[in-house]
Structure formats: structure tokens, C-alpha cells
Amino acid sequence: MLTVLASCGQGQGAGTPGAQPTAVAGADKLVACPPTESRPPVSNGLPDITLPCLGSGPDVRLADLRGPLVINVWAQWCPPCRDEAPYLAELQKKAAGKLQILGIDYADPRPELAVKFARDRELNFPHLVDSEKLVRKTFKVGGPPVTVFVDKDGKFTLHNGVLTSQEQLEQLVRERLGVEL
Template structure:
């Protein structure tokens, strides 16, 4: 009985010696402001498509569940970006405008790629009004499938889940809108 009591006392004392739990910050990443981003919506579980998005699950940058890419279908535009990437900064206004024009016609998902500072990624998305969900790929899991040498890379996903790639930044709103029409059949 003494051993059981001693073990219980020791466990209680040791539990009090650990770090004090902190109040978690809202958002999956725990980054300040992450709760202000558009939440990642739940997706219907689907089998992967041959020639489609990879069977990779990425955590939401803001609130919401992790996102399994293989579950997604279009019309969908996925933009691989990073806050430290100058071309990503240059094309961000075109993506923000696309989101406003395409609401209800097209889904957009951002992938924050190999970004060491979640708080700066959140600030980047908020400051540039990228009002669509974002996930985090800190381990470069999409690199091979999306042929990412460096961001930005944009993925156009059709209704069947098959995709085509656009490497590099968009140079104008007209270029982006035309690619959305050509690749996804969505007129804006």
C-alpha cells in the first residue's frame, strides 16, 4: 500500500514540474491572427483519381480541419505560395480579385509552401485579402507532384479531379482570368 501511495504522490509532484500549459491561440497553426483567415471546409472523402491530386493531407493555416488534397474536385484553383517569395507578393492582388469575381463559380485554395514563419504567412494572407482557405506544406510534400522548383505554382483542377500546372507568377489579371477560362471553363 505504501508503494502505491508513494507512486501516486510522486506522479502528482512530477506532473506539477512540467511546463505550465498555455492558452492555445486560435487557428490550427497557433499563429496569431490565424482565426481571422477563412476556415478550411470539410471535404467529402473520395478515392484518389488517376492523374489527379496527390493523396496528401495538409493542416489548415487558419481554423478548420486538415485538408486531404485527393478529396478535392473542381473547378478549383490551388496556388502554392510563400510570404518570403517576391513573385508571390506580386501576383497576390490578382488572386484576391479573382476570389471576389469568381465567388460561387470557382473554389480557391492556397498552399503556404516551406514557410518557416506561420505568423508572417497569416499576416501576408490577411494583408493581401486572400479570402480563401489556406493549408500549410512545411515539408514540401507537393513538390514532386506539382513540380515545385520554387513558388509560385498554380494548379487548375477540373470537375473530375484532374489537374494542369502553371509555373511562375501571373503578370496580369487578364492573364489569370484567361487561364481560368481556358483550363477550367469558368468565365468571369
């Protein structure tokens, strides 16, 4: 999967599986993707797909993730994603130690602009790359943004469309994950 990012952003062919992608300027300044414990997939849980990290760190298998976790599917070319980015940045500050946040850069042909987007908007959480739209069916992505709420058992619920306020996002976190901020 890592070679997908390299071929998408740099026009290179396939490489060795597990090899590091071609460096994207500024990617080393993003929060690294953490290693995850291998777990069996959950019924009605996250899909069993592996995505490369936009910054540094290992590929992440979504089926291994458990919550409380908020996943935001975004793209730098998406105006509504730009509108909701401040709410996610603020959630990261308020939720430290209470829940995790993960971004998925979706169908984005310009990884260097995705890195700039995440850095400029202070989205200080790990980001994955889904240049092949692998989460489209599971997360019902007609287009970004989509926000996914993953509970402690690995089951998820979706919020399709733009988040319109900090209050809305925090209410969704309370209702869907039981996390008070």
C-alpha cells in the first residue's frame, strides 16, 4: 500500500511492499501513525483494509482499531473539509487522553497539499491515505467529509456531511462514544 502514495504523488511505479513511500515535503512534521495490536475483525466493525500513513509510521489496518475513536475522512480539495477542520483540531486538544482521532486523506491526488492542509490547520493527529477509495463502500462516502465514531468494541456509526459547529461534534462524541469533554 505504501507504494500507492509514492505512485500517486510522484508518478513512480510499484515498489517493494512495506517500503517507505517517496518523502512528501513536511510529512515528517505530522503526528506519526502508531503501531497497532493485531486483532480479529469485528462484526459490524471497521473494514479489514490497510492504509499507509500520510506522515511517518507504519501502515494501519483499520480492523485492528478500537475506540473511543473519531475517524475523519477528508481531502485538501474539499471546501466543507476546510470548514470543519477547526472543530477537529479543537476536539484533539479537548479530548487528549479521553479518545483518539485519526484522519483519512481520501482520493487526494496531491499528497504534498494534503500534508500542508493538515499542518496549516493544526490537525495534530495521525492521518492515513486512501487514494484508491477503499473505505468508500463501508463508510458510504459519496464525497468527503465523513466522520466515523468507533466504540470500545470496534463497532462504528457514521456522520455523513460537514460538521457545522464545535457543539455538534462534541454532542456526537457524547452520544455515540459516551465520552464527556
